Amino acid sequence: MNATSLTREGATQTAQNEVVLNAAYINGEWIEIEAPETDSDNASFDNKNNHALYDPSSGEIIATTRLCTSAHVDMAVRAASKAYSSWSQTDVSERARYLSAIAASMEQQFDKLVGLSVLNNGKPIEEAKIDVGDAIACYRYYANLITDQATWSEVSTLESGIRLLKTYAPVGICALITPWNFPMVTTAWKLAPTLAAGCTVLLKPSEMTLLPELMLGNILSEIGLPKGVVNILPGAAEVGAAMTSHPLIDKVSFTGSNVVGEKVMSQAAKSVKDISLELGGKSAIVVCADADIDHACDLIVGGIFTNAGQICSATSRLIVHQSIAESLFETLKVKTESLQIGDGFAADTQMGPLVSKQQLNQVKKYFDIATTEQLKCLTGGKIVDDAGYFATPTIYTDVPTTSQLWMEEVFGPVLVSTTFTENLEAIRLANDSKFALAATIVSADEAAALEMVLQIQAGHVWINEQQIVLPESGWGGFKQSGIGRELGGDGLSAYQKSKHVLLTD
Secondary structure: OOHHHHOHHHHHHHHHHOOOOOEEEEOOEEEEOOOOOOOOOOOOOHHHHEEEEEEOOOOEEEEEEEOOOHHHHHHHHHHHHHHHHHHOOOOHHHHHHHHHHHHHHHHHOHHHHHHHHHHHHOOOHHHHHHHHHHHHHHHHHHHHHHHHOOOOEEEOOOOOOEEEEEEEEEOOEEEEEOOOOOOOHHHHHHHHHHHHHOOEEEEEOOOOOHHHHHHHHHHHHHHOOOOOOEEEOOOOHHHHHHHHHOOOOOEEEEEOOHHHHHHHHHHHHOOOOEEEEEOOOOOEEEEOOOOOHHHHHHHHHHHHHHHHHOOOOOOOEEEEEHHHHHHHHHHHHHHHHOOOEOOOOOOOOOEOOOOOHHHHHHHHHHHHHHHHOOOEEEEOOOEOOOOOOOEOOEEEEOOOOOOHHHHOOOOOOEEEEEEEOOHHHHHHHHOOOOEEOEEEEEOOOHHHHHHHHHHOOOOEEEEOOOOOOOOOOOEOOEEOOEEOOEOHHHHHHOOEEEEEEEEEO
8 A cells, every 4th residue: 555645646646647548448458539530610629528527625627538439339339249258158256256356456556546536536535445445345245245156046846846946147238337426336336246247347437536437447457357348438428328228238227316317217228228226315314212312413424424415325304303302403513513624635524525516506506495495504504615616514404394405315415304203203204205215213222213114215224323335235225216226135136137947857
C-alpha cells in the first residue's frame, strides 16, 4: 500500500499515470476512442465528445475523456460472443482462480483505489476504504461459492424407476450497468457472480465516476483474464441503450433510478432478455418506545448521512414512538449538527459533498419544496455556498405522508420524520411507500422487532444495527424497488439457468 495515494495529490497522480482515458477495454485491450471528425464548416465536434470528470469537493475538473458510442458496443458484443463458448465451459476452479486474482490485485492497490474514489466521488476516506474492502470481499465470496456449487444434484420425485438430476448453465452474454454512488462495489456485486456463473460481460460503469472503475481494465489484463470475457465501455445513455437493446445480449442487470430502469425494462422486453433491476428506495427506520435513544440516533445519522444520503437503501423516513420523540429529536439535532462536513481527503470529514452539480440541484429542489409545503425544519435545509457540491445534513419533523419529501426519493442528506403510538401504526407508515428496499428497526425487544419484520415490506432489514451488507446476504426489494436479487446465492442464481435431466434409474 502507498499512503501517499490517500492525498489529493497522490490520487491525482494515479489518475494521470494509471487510469486509461479516451479508451474502451474491449477484447482484452484498451481501444482508443477517436475524436470525432470536423463538420463541413470546420467546426470541431471534439468539445461535444469531451466528457469532464469532476472533483465534487471543489467542483474542479480532474480530467476529460472521450466516451464510447454504439459502435463500441457492437465491437464488445462480438468479443464477448467469441469468448463465450470457451469461458462458459471453463472449470469452476479456474473461474474461482480469476476471481481470487481480481481480489488480490485490488488488495495490492487498495490505497490507490480508495484515493481515486475520494477524488472522483467525494466520499470521505473511511467510507471509500469500506467500499474497496467490500468489493474485495465480494470477489472472494463468489470464488468460494462457485467452487462449492455441485455440478449435479439429485431431485427427489414420487415416481419409481427414474432419476431426476439438476445442473446449472450460464445465462449468456450479460450487460451490466452500474451507478455512480458506489463505484467498484456495485460493479463487484454484478461482475463477480457473472464471471462465477460462466457468463461473458459488457460493463458500463457510470460516466460520472470513471476513475476508480477504469482501473479494473488494468487489473483484468494483469491477471490474464481471457480476451473478451469482460469488456468495459465508458459511455453515457447512448451506450446503455445500445447494450440493453442489442439482439445478442442475453441478460441485463441495471442499478439506478426508476425513470431509467423503466426504459431499460422496455428496451430489454423487445427481445425478451433476462433482467435484474435494483432501483429506488424510501426506506424507513422505526424507533420503538423501548429503544436506547443515543444508539438510535447513531443509527439514524448513519442511515441517512452516510455517503451524503446518496444510497438507495438510505433510511430517509424516521418513524419514532411519540413517547420518546421529544428527547430523541433533541439528541438527534446535536449529533447531526456536530457532523464534520468537508473535503473527503480531510481526516476529520464525516460527510462529503454530493457527487455532482446536478445532484446538488436535485437536493436544492427538495429544499424549495419543503419551504413551499411549510415543513418544520429541525436543522439544515441549506446549500453550502462554497466550492464543491455541499448540502447541509437536514431533518424535517411532523412531515405529513402527503408531502413530496415523504413520498419521493431525494437521494441526498435529507431525513423526514413522523411519530406513532402503536406498532401497527408504525408498520403501516413504514409500508406507506411505492418503494420497499430496506428498513431498520430499533428496539430492546428482539421478538417484537422480528414480528415487525414479518409485516414490513422490505428486502433487507437491520435490527439495532448500522447498514452493514454482507456478501452472503441477498440484496433487492419489493414493489418499485426492483426485480431480482444481488449478492448471496441469489446473486449467483441471477446469472444461471437451471437444467434438469430425467433418466432411467
